Amino acid sequence: MKVIKNVSYDNRYPECTLDIYLPDINPSPVFIYFHGGGLESGSKEEISEDLKQLPNHNIALVSVGYRLYPQAKYPDFILDVAKAINFIKEYNKDKQLFSDIYVGGTSAGGYLAMMLYFDRRYLGEYGIDPDEFKGWVFDAGQPTVHFNVLRERGLDTRLVRIDEGAPLYFINKDIDNEKQTKLLFIVAEHDLPNRYEQTMLLLKTLDQFNYDMTKVKLVIMLGYNHATYSICEEVNKFIKGIN
Numbered sequence: 001m002k003v004i005k006n007v008s009y010d011n012r013y014p015e016c017t018l019d020i021y022l023p024d025i026n027p028s029p030v031f032i033y034f035h036g037g038g039l040e041s042g043s044k045e046e047i048s049e050d051l052k053q054l055p056n057h058n059i060a061l062v063s064v065g066y067r068l069y070p071q072a073k074y075p076d077f078i079l080d081v082a083k084a085i086n087f088i089k090e091y092n093k094d095k096q097l098f099s100d101i102y103v104g105g106t107s108a109g110g111y112l113a114m115m116l117y118f119d120r121r122y123l124g125e126y127g128i129d130p131d132e133f134k135g136w137v138f139d140a141g142q143p144t145v146h147f148n149v150l151r152e153r154g155l156d157t158r159l160v161r162i163d164e165g166a167p168l169y170f171i172n173k174d175i176d177n178e179k180q181t182k183l184l185f186i187v188a189e190h191d192l193p194n195r196y197e198q199t200m201l202l203l204k205t206l207d208q209f210n211y212d213m214t215k216v217k218l219v220i221m222l223g224y225n226h227a228t229y230s231i232c233e234e235v236n237k238f239i240k241g242i243n
Contacts, residue, residue: 001055009064009087016080018087019044019063022097023055029134029239030060030098032088034081036107036140036227039148040069050232057236060098062088066112074149074165078122081105081112086126100134102239104184107227108148110141114167117183131181137235139186140195140227143168143202160194168198171205177212184217184238186231188224195226 002022010016022028031054035042044065054061066072066080085103092098105113116122117130117138130136145165147157155161162168187199199218207213217238221229237243 007091009084010080013067013080015065015067016084017044017065018084020097021052021055021061021063023058023060025058026060026097027099028055028058028060028097029100029102030062030088030092031137031235031239032062032064032085032101032103034064034066034105034109034112036105036109037068039072039077039108039111039146042068042108048230048232050230051235054232054235057240059236059239069148069152074152075115075122078112078115082116082122082125085116085123086128089126089128100239102135102137102235103130103133104137104139104235105141106139106231107141108146110138111143111146111167112141114138114141114143118167118170119164120170129179131176131179133181135182135184135238137184137186137231137238139231140188140191141167142195143198160198168202168205171202171209171211175209175211177210180212180215182215182217182238184219184234186219186221186234188221188226188229190223190225192226196220 004020006017008017035047044063047063064084066077117136123130145161149165150157187196219234
């Protein structure tokens, strides 16, 4: 395994760096990962040791840092991760390290990944269609407006709000089923209040708007609380097409 640390994807901000974990065999699939921490804590280094072992399964890992509250404001963190994805695409044109691209995140990172997938404006700024990637992983992400975005607005963080700050808001019937890529949702049996139910609402909404549910997989982590488990095995199976 080879690790390339602190690669800047936006030199205006010191937080906007990423770490690349490469397997011994290249090119390989890559999993671009956004860490959790409520959009106010966490870092690209603070990810599970299991996830850092993905290169031992011949899967590259890119762990992305992004701006956080209180310095950042909505939608700075979404703009950051969109820019990071574009950077990796351009980086790969030169390096030819990655065969297929997968994107995902945990908790706040799951929210960011969902915003990029469902609100196509962010990646669209770079001419990127979210469905051009081989798959997306949404682990314990909030499908409604993130609680810290609510706090920024001066609202009660317990509110369930669906507007342009919510991935759910952008689910629509214009999806092209033939182009639609595969999606993996992961949630804990004993997740945060309403996180499980909100995930079920999102999945039901996908079905109602005629998304191809054969390309959508749900994994419930039985016996676990919010983000207390490793997603390495599920990501490995998802990328390799193992049911």
